[in-house]
Amino acid sequence: MIRVPFLDIQAAHHEIRAELDEAYxxxxxxxxxxxxxxxxxxxxxxxxxxxxxxxxGISNGLDALRLILEAYDIGKGDEVIVPAHTFTxxxxxVIQAGAIPVPVDCDATTYNIDPKAISAAVSSRTRAIMPVHxxxxxxxxxxxxxxxxxxxxxxIEDAAQAHGAMYKGQAAGSIGHAAAFSFYxxxxxxxxxxxxxxxxxxxQIAERVRMLANYGSRVKYQHEVRxxxxxxxxxxxxFLGVKLQHLDEWNQRRKALADSYKAELAxxxxxxxxxxxxxxxPVWHVFVVRHVLRESMQAHLEAHGISTLIHYPVPPHxxxxxxxxxxxxxxxxxxxxxxxxxxSLPFGPHLDAVQRAQVVxxxxxxxxxx
Numbered sequence: 001m002i003r004v005p006f007l008d009i010q011a012a013h014h015e016i017r018a019e020l021d022e023a024y025x026x027x028x029x030x031x032x033x034x035x036x037x038x039x040x041x042x043x044x045x046x047x048x049x050x051x052x053x054x055x056x057g058i059s060n061g062l063d064a065l066r067l068i069l070e071a072y073d074i075g076k077g078d079e080v081i082v083p084a085h086t087f088t089x090x091x092x093x094v095i096q097a098g099a100i101p102v103p104v105d106c107d108a109t110t111y112n113i114d115p116k117a118i119s120a121a122v123s124s125r126t127r128a129i130m131p132v133h134x135x136x137x138x139x140x141x142x143x144x145x146x147x148x149x150x151x152x153x154x155x156i157e158d159a160a161q162a163h164g165a166m167y168k169g170q171a172a173g174s175i176g177h178a179a180a181f182s183f184y185x186x187x188x189x190x191x192x193x194x195x196x197x198x199x200x201x202x203x204q205i206a207e208r209v210r211m212l213a214n215y216g217s218r219v220k221y222q223h224e225v226r227x228x229x230x231x232x233x234x235x236x237x238x239f240l241g242v243k244l245q246h247l248d249e250w251n252q253r254r255k256a257l258a259d260s261y262k263a264e265l266a267x268x269x270x271x272x273x274x275x276x277x278x279x280x281x282p283v284w285h286v287f288v289v290r291h292v293l294r295e296s297m298q299a300h301l302e303a304h305g306i307s308t309l310i311h312y313p314v315p316p317h318x319x320x321x322x323x324x325x326x327x328x329x330x331x332x333x334x335x336x337x338x339x340x341x342x343x344s345l346p347f348g349p350h351l352d353a354v355q356r357a358q359v360v361x362x363x364x365x366x367x368x369x370x
Contacts, residue, residue, distance in 0.1 A: 308346065
């Protein structure tokens with residue numbers, strides 16, 4: 001029995017080690033470690049990759065979301081519609097900006113926010129909708145954008161898991177008014193530490209985000225607003241610039257792996273596989289299956305040397321951190337059922353056929369024998 005890791009980050013770094021070493025040496029020799037040419041180059045290249053005009057490097061994905069909200073002056077008394085099923089950072093960004101997250105249940109098939117349920121959550125205090133492109137699949141944006149236009153709302157994409165994903169020919173991050181990305185090491189495009197970015201076609205918002213991230217300053221030692229230290233490190237920008245050149249190829253490997261999983265795990269009773277709607281081109285950040293006996297299935301896989309994760313075991317509305325918002329069990333039933341059943345299988349561009357076969361065999365054994 002071999003050990004199957006959930007994600008082999010080291011294999012990715014080994015594949016491009018010479019390029020990463022070169023980037024490291026370049027930054028070391030430059031002596032410029034905060035902002036500078038490597039950051040500017042990556043901002044330009046990543047914006048172009050996302051089919052938008054402006055990119056701003058940020059310290060992490062959470063800061064990127066919060067700074068977008070603040071750049072649009074969304075704050076105290078304002079409401080932002082968010083998915084009930086997401087990582088807590090989506091909600092935290094809204095709360096840290098001083099606004100109120102208003103959750104909407106997820107779609108039972110895609111696990112993204114359910115567009116049909118959003119309109120009921122709109123109030124006179126709603127300023128924005130923040131869809132999350134969960135698991136690497138873009139949310140159903142057409143109805144969201146139409147609803148936003150009818151109600152004069154902003155759409156802020158949480159694209160933290162969707163680097164390179166497409167929706168009806170549009171790139172994740174280019175559909176709404178602005179978007180935030182995370183480059184946490186385990187992402188499809190991951191730094192060697194924390195990092196993030198804001199992308200937008202709005203030059204004024206890009207400039208305001210840049211200023212907020214740099215102590216509220218456009219000119220050194222002159223501070224126009226009360227900002228933050230939320231800048232992207234030059235070394236991380238250099239590493240990300242290298243990895244960006246390999247992102248499409250690695251995403252294609254993910255797609256091939258997802259196709260193999262779906263073919264080899266098809267028609268297993270009790271095992272629910274991820275679905276891809278027409279017009280969607282996901283980048284498969286994670287490959288998530290569902291089973292009512294999730295804990296037993298996870299234990300079975302672990303006993304067979306297979307590492308898995310749960311994205312996510314407790315939804316934000318039931319987290320202790322958000323108890324003051326007043327939500328209870330049963331408020332978002334689709335999300336709660338999803339969180340009780342989802343399991344993320346070993347995945348990534350460097351998972352080989354032998355490892356995949358071990359995962360498939362163990363899953364079949366569990367589902368067919370109980």
